[in-house]
Amino acid sequence: MSYHSAVLSGLGTYLPKQIVTNREVAERLGVSDEWIYKRTGISRRHRAAEGQATSDLAVLAGEAAFVSAGMRHVDAVIVATSTPDHISPATAPEVAARLGCAGAAAFDVGAVCSGFIYGLATATGLISAGIADSVLMIGADTFSTIVDPHDRATAIIFGDGAGAMVLRRGEATEPGALGPFDLGSGGEHSDLAAVRDGGSRHKRSTSPDHEGDYFRMNGREMYSHAVEWMTESSRKVLARTGWSLQDVDHLVAHQANARILATVAQRLGIAPDRCVISIEHTGNTVAASIPLALAHAARAARLRKNDRVLLTAFGAGLTWGSVAMTWPHLDPST
Amino acid sequence: MSTILETATRILVDKFDASAEDVFPDAVLEDLLSDSLDWVEFAVAVGDEVGTRIRDEELTDVRTVADFVAVVEEKVGALK
Structure with missing residues (x-):
């Protein structure tokens, strides 16, 4: 049996339109814009609109990754998130269906900020074992839904967004492996x-x-x-x-x-x-x-x-x- | 070879903008470091120079520069 590598062939992103500046956060927390920037290196972040769920961000990033890869179908869709649409079921099957990949293997990976790397490792496993020839790996989170806007330790740091990679079967020596x-x-x-x-x-x-x-x-x-x-x-x-x-x-x-x-x-x-x-x-x-x-x-x-x-x-x-x-x-x- | 106190003092002055005259054994570290993340950066910088890893939980009871130096000296001593 020959083992294959997962090779990156498309990259897409989506950031919600609404921007939250340091000034807005600083006023609420009683600190200054500079105080936030000096401690974090952050000057602004994006926030999902009311009613915009993690799957909505994931679908848009997935579509962008498909455009980048020049393909529209994959064998598996993985969503790394710790802010899923629901406690149950997983977010990935709905994302797969909305992306036109109905029938594809679809599941979530939960490793919080390490979720994307864990997902890439899982996708690589699927491809190396011959279970899938192509995988859409999406990282998406809407932490604005679980961050206390009055908590200095978190409100200054987190933003919403999504990013996705299309991975295909290839060789370890190829660029993108x-x-x-x-x-x-x-x-x-x-x-x-x-x-x-x-x-x-x-x-x-x-x-x-x-x-x-x-x-x-x-x-x-x-x-x-x-x-x-x-x-x-x-x-x-x-x-x-x-x-x-x-x-x-x-x-x-x-x-x-x-x-x-x-x-x-x-x-x-x-x-x-x-x-x-x-x-x-x-x-x-x-x-x-x-x-x-x-x-x-x-x-x-x-x-x-x-x-x-x-x-x-x-x-x-x-x-x-x-x-x-x-x-x-x-x-x-x- | 520099002592751990000399190393810690130099890092506080060079990296954390403390005035040399403010850094002495009984000086309170909280007055020299601007926020809680500075503590981690300071411990990493000193640890890298003296060849040990200073975990944040080991600094729970540290208040002064001398307290910090004592923790590091014990760790370095244990390595010898």
């Missing part, structure tokens, strides 16, 4: 960033002010773990590829906070000009952040064919993951 991967988790720290209520542990709100319905985060401890695990995971992938640090043309890390990105790059020994930073105009878009950052860099003509790209992410769970890839020739679509 994904791998090797590294994935990991640290569930003993699951309380560091979580929505307490709404699941099977606490089905209904346990406090009258709906405190448990919001995503709460210990920013300082998450920051510390993010730096540690994105660095560690990146090093593992580099060791598996045989690339040296000098071989990495672009480090594309989950866009959690500009300061985390700078610290990870510094620890790895990767120069700032080789780090893709797109957080300023989107905020932390959770599962969508990696494809949004890649599209940002590709549109700016920073990513060129055969460039060596290292993707790394860290999120609640805790979860983390990294993957190496060579960049193909493609035009990202919106």
